[in-house]
Amino acid sequence: MPSLRIGALAERAGTNAPTIRYYEEIGLLRPADREVGGQRAYGEEDVKRLTFIRRCRDFGFSIEQVRSLVALVEDRERSCMEARDLAQEHLAAVRAKLDELKGLERSVVSFIASCDASCAGGPGPDCAILDDLTKP
Amino acid sequence: MPSLRIGALAERAGTNAPTIRYYEEIGLLRPADREVGGQRAYGEEDVKRLTFIRRCRDFGFSIEQVRSLVALVEDRERSCMEARDLAQEHLAAVRAKLDELKGLERSVVSFIASCDASCAGGPGPDCAILDDLTKP
DNA sequence: GTAGCCCTTCAAGTCACTTGAAGTTCAAGA
DNA sequence: TCTTGAACTTCAAGTGACTTGAAGGGCTAC
Numbered sequence: 001m002p003s004l005r006i007g008a009l010a011e012r013a014g015t016n017a018p019t020i021r022y023y024e025e026i027g028l029l030r031p032a033d034r035e036v037g038g039q040r041a042y043g044e045e046d047v048k049r050l051t052f053i054r055r056c057r058d059f060g061f062s063i064e065q066v067r068s069l070v071a072l073v074e075d076r077e078r079s080c081m082e083a084r085d086l087a088q089e090h091l092a093a094v095r096a097k098l099d100e101l102k103g104l105e106r107s108v109v110s111f112i113a114s115c116d117a118s119c120a121g122g123p124g125p126d127c128a129i130l131d132d133l134t135k136p
Numbered sequence: 137m138p139s140l141r142i143g144a145l146a147e148r149a150g151t152n153a154p155t156i157r158y159y160e161e162i163g164l165l166r167p168a169d170r171e172v173g174g175q176r177a178y179g180e181e182d183v184k185r186l187t188f189i190r191r192c193r194d195f196g197f198s199i200e201q202v203r204s205l206v207a208l209v210e211d212r213e214r215s216c217m218e219a220r221d222l223a224q225e226h227l228a229a230v231r232a233k234l235d236e237l238k239g240l241e242r243s244v245v246s247f248i249a250s251c252d253a254s255c256a257g258g259p260g261p262d263c264a265i266l267d268d269l270t271k272p
Numbered sequence: 273g274t275a276g277c278c279c280t281t282c283a284a285g286t287c288a289c290t291t292g293a294a295g296t297t298c299a300a301g302a
Numbered sequence: 303t304c305t306t307g308a309a310c311t312t313c314a315a316g317t318g319a320c321t322t323g324a325a326g327g328g329c330t331a332c
Contacts, residue, residue: 005278005279006278006279006280007278007279016321017278017279018320018321018322019319019320019321021280021281022319022320022321026319036328037279037280037327037328037329038279038280038327038328039278039279039280039328039329040279040280057319059240059243059244059247060237060240060244062318062319063318063319080251081251083251084248084251084252087244087247087248087251088248090244091241091244091245091248094237094240094241094244095241097237098234098237098238098241101230101233101234101237102234104195104196104230105227105230105231105234107195108195108196108223108226108227108230109227111195111223112220112223112224112227115216115217115219115220115223116220141298141309141310142309142310142311143308143309143310152290153309153310154289154290154291155288155289155290157311157312158288158289158290162288171297172297173296173297173298173310173311174296174297174310174311175296175297175298175309175310175311176310176311193288198287198288199287199288
């Protein structure tokens with residue numbers, strides 16, 4: 001059975017070597033087997049698990065949430081619905097962030113519009129917008 | 137002239153004391169004058185400046201961007217359009233983040249939908265979704 | 273043998289603060 | 303005047319999720 005070194009695993013799972021060592025350090029990945037020279041050796045199981053972790057991270061799950069999800073995968077006695085619930089909670093957080101960011105977008109757009117309207121074109125010392133921002 | 141202490145300044149500007157000390161430490165605020173007992177003393181100028189900084193931060197500008205904006209405010213010889221340009225760049229970043237987050241929202245929604253469809257209701261050991269996430 | 277890459281560990285840096293510990297100063301009430 | 307308690311002081315370390323750097327060891331190919 002061909003064993004992978006850290007760089008190969010990283011490529012297969014779409015991440016990088018330091019991140020893998022970091023995941024091992026924080027206990028998200030089990031400590032890797034070692035080859036004679038002390039280098040980490042991985043197999044297909046590790047590719048699966050790391051791919052899972054990376055996708056969860058891509059989904060925006062926090063490390064702690066990923067830890068829960070990994071536990072759910074490991075322990076199949078527990079309900080898949082637990083994963084769903086976690087995802088549901090996460091969705092609420094994503095949507096909150098989304099709303100916040102939309103508000104921010106509107107603000108910045110109107111900042112730019114005001115700039116265009118009041119300072120249009122010239123390098124003048126009287127910027128109404130910057131003044132506004134300092135008002136109480 | 138009544139001078140403010142750090143807590144009062146914090147309240148006036150909508151932030152808090154440790155943050156003000158932090159801003160001073162990183163050079164975003166000038167070192168404060170001190171009263172006899174060594175406590176920081178602030179005036180109206182400081183309220184304006186900190187308010188400006190806080191609003192920029194609320195707008196999602198990074199500390200380094202705020203540093204540039206502060207410099208623009210201090211040096212009125214330079215164009216207000218520079219501030220506009222900075223804001224424009226920032227808007228692009230906000231929109232990129234927004235798109236990313238929208239994609240994420242869609243993914244999580246469909247994750248949940250699949251969960252509902254394939255594992256509906258039961259605490260079973262066969263979760264198609266979790267399986268999917270581990271595929272290469 | 274030697275070049276060049278990949279690997280190892282450990283430590284520190286990133287961002288924008290927040291939290292905690294231990295001590296000092298100030299304003300107000302008894 | 304004394305005391306209480308809030309607000310202040312400094313310095314250090316913690317947060318999240320890595321990234322970057324230093325200093326060295328191992329593997330493969332020529």
